Amino acid sequence: MLKILLTVLFVLAAVPNLHAEKRIGVIMTGDIPYYGTIHDTFVTELNKKFAGSEEIEIILQRPFPDPIAWSNAARKLIAFDVDLIVTYGSPAAHAVIHEKGRIPLVYAGFYEPESTAVDMKNVTGCGFRVPLSSILRYFKRLKSITTLGIVFSGIEEDSVRQFEAMQRLAGQQDIKTEKIDILSRADLDRLKTKDFDVVFITGSSLVHLWLDDIVSILDEKRIPVADIFPDDKESGVLMTLYQPSHTQGEMAAEMAWQILLGTKPSDITTYTFRETELVFNLVEAKHLGINFPIQLLIEATRVIE
Amino acid sequence: MLLSLSARILVRALLVCLLICSASLTIMPVYAFEQPDELVIGIEPEHNIFDQMERYRYLADYLSVQLGVKVRLTIMSRYGEVLKRFKTLKLDGAFLTSYTATMAIKELQLEPVANPVNLNGESNSEGYIFVRKDSGIRSFQDMKGGNIVFVDPATMEGYLFPLAFLHQHGITDIDSFFNRYFFSGSHASAIFAVLDGRADIGAAKNTTYNAMTNNDPSIQQELEIIARSPKVPEITLCLKSEIAPDLRERMANALLNMDKTPDGIKTLQQFKALGFVKASKEDFFIIENMAREALGSITVHGK
Numbered sequence: 001m002l003k004i005l006l007t008v009l010f011v012l013a014a015v016p017n018l019h020a021e022k023r024i025g026v027i028m029t030g031d032i033p034y035y036g037t038i039h040d041t042f043v044t045e046l047n048k049k050f051a052g053s054e055e056i057e058i059i060l061q062r063p064f065p066d067p068i069a070w071s072n073a074a075r076k077l078i079a080f081d082v083d084l085i086v087t088y089g090s091p092a093a094h095a096v097i098h099e100k101g102r103i104p105l106v107y108a109g110f111y112e113p114e115s116t117a118v119d120m121k122n123v124t125g126c127g128f129r130v131p132l133s134s135i136l137r138y139f140k141r142l143k144s145i146t147t148l149g150i151v152f153s154g155i156e157e158d159s160v161r162q163f164e165a166m167q168r169l170a171g172q173q174d175i176k177t178e179k180i181d182i183l184s185r186a187d188l189d190r191l192k193t194k195d196f197d198v199v200f201i202t203g204s205s206l207v208h209l210w211l212d213d214i215v216s217i218l219d220e221k222r223i224p225v226a227d228i229f230p231d232d233k234e235s236g237v238l239m240t241l242y243q244p245s246h247t248q249g250e251m252a253a254e255m256a257w258q259i260l261l262g263t264k265p266s267d268i269t270t271y272t273f274r275e276t277e278l279v280f281n282l283v284e285a286k287h288l289g290i291n292f293p294i295q296l297l298i299e300a301t302r303v304i305e
Numbered sequence: 306m307l308l309s310l311s312a313r314i315l316v317r318a319l320l321v322c323l324l325i326c327s328a329s330l331t332i333m334p335v336y337a338f339e340q341p342d343e344l345v346i347g348i349e350p351e352h353n354i355f356d357q358m359e360r361y362r363y364l365a366d367y368l369s370v371q372l373g374v375k376v377r378l379t380i381m382s383r384y385g386e387v388l389k390r391f392k393t394l395k396l397d398g399a400f401l402t403s404y405t406a407t408m409a410i411k412e413l414q415l416e417p418v419a420n421p422v423n424l425n426g427e428s429n430s431e432g433y434i435f436v437r438k439d440s441g442i443r444s445f446q447d448m449k450g451g452n453i454v455f456v457d458p459a460t461m462e463g464y465l466f467p468l469a470f471l472h473q474h475g476i477t478d479i480d481s482f483f484n485r486y487f488f489s490g491s492h493a494s495a496i497f498a499v500l501d502g503r504a505d506i507g508a509a510k511n512t513t514y515n516a517m518t519n520n521d522p523s524i525q526q527e528l529e530i531i532a533r534s535p536k537v538p539e540i541t542l543c544l545k546s547e548i549a550p551d552l553r554e555r556m557a558n559a560l561l562n563m564d565k566t567p568d569g570i571k572t573l574q575q576f577k578a579l580g581f582v583k584a585s586k587e588d589f590f591i592i593e594n595m596a597r598e599a600l601g602s603i604t605v606h607g608k
Binding site: 131136137276278299 | 353437439440452490491493494497498499500502503504505521523527566
């Protein structure tokens, strides 16, 4: 009888094991506001989900955007034996996948995840897509374009894909492209010497670390800039067409929660967010001497005046 | 021959009666259909109202000369305002899109007069429901939980048709079926919203859609039409029934015969049309039925 009682007590004592502390490792591809918003929402939502039931420890890695740094961050989290890895941006996700670890991975802030190979058993996540053709369309409604400058980073896989997509779109419309591959700060000087009518900035972490400097250089040359990440600091980007990243933070938290409760990542459907916001900066337009047609302004989700 | 006094009085009385009767017979029609000093015609706003006003101003000038009555234009602030503002703006008529024309014919007893024929030879338009090709939406089932952009509650192509389409597929509560819906205010804006990803599904009229895809072929590569409405008159000049039949007829004749005179042809070029065709109330029965099916009544609430 005593044995049975002890067994029951043991089983009951083991049940709270579900509430044991969980550790989540997070890697940002770069310490930029776009991923910062995803992370803030992720943490808030996760805390709501586990409120009072379990303590969650989050180990945040913010490496400088560089392949070795991403790889080191991934290895560090694997060495910590975290219960789950969450990444923001495709380079960080690829770095974790490359390590072939067994730890489940949830990615977010990943541009068009369906167009690259991340379909693995222990991987799920959400990403985003921005119709780059719309940026070209709005540019053309503002001024005639002969040459489009595209700022990207050759070390970031998603940034390269955006460069290629925009180059293809421009080619279809007989617009020449000028590529500006940013691998180090010294590469910013190339913006001073090249000629283009407008510039598109891809969703690169490295590029966004130096966004103020880039915009400043282009501002001096009176060249309008468009970006697919929001210009939260209002650095002088003329138009931004972006996917509001907090929704990815919410979904990543939901996915993480389910995995920590025992759901297999392969049983969680991946998702690509497509809704966007369009912001025009009229202060910058005035500075550049661009007169925004009213028909264009009414398309904006927000206008900076 | 001398008449007696009573007979003379009787004759005088008869003459007076005849005079009064004849006078009243000639005055009465003039009182009912007075020749106005001017005709105030309303216009529903399009995407570019400046361009639109300029086009319509040529037409108003031409009609002023032809009718001998000043034709003045006034733009209504938004679609569907005609029902609310017809009286306050003291409008004599309006160029109306199909759904507002249907409502105005029913509610305000306006008479449809003529429809412009666009440069493609079409006086009709149809509604499109469209999505981005990469959206994964192929049928109405795939629309569930998405974001849809309409044009305005008073448009057939941009609201009534998509509602009727959904209704035919058993969807009566769009609030619960969609994640979000919103009104863009113009057909072009609805198309841009879907192109940009600000909406997953859009509804707009074919003439705007086709004009945009002709200007920018990349749009056609990105969008896919998944449903089309029946064709209805795109724009109809409707006049209030109090306007003298003679003036209404002269207005109709002036429009219907524009393409037969040099001045008329020049004005049509400026107005960007090939001519006008006669409108009839029967043209709007299809919209009336659509509204009753989708909304339960012909009038959008608040219009």
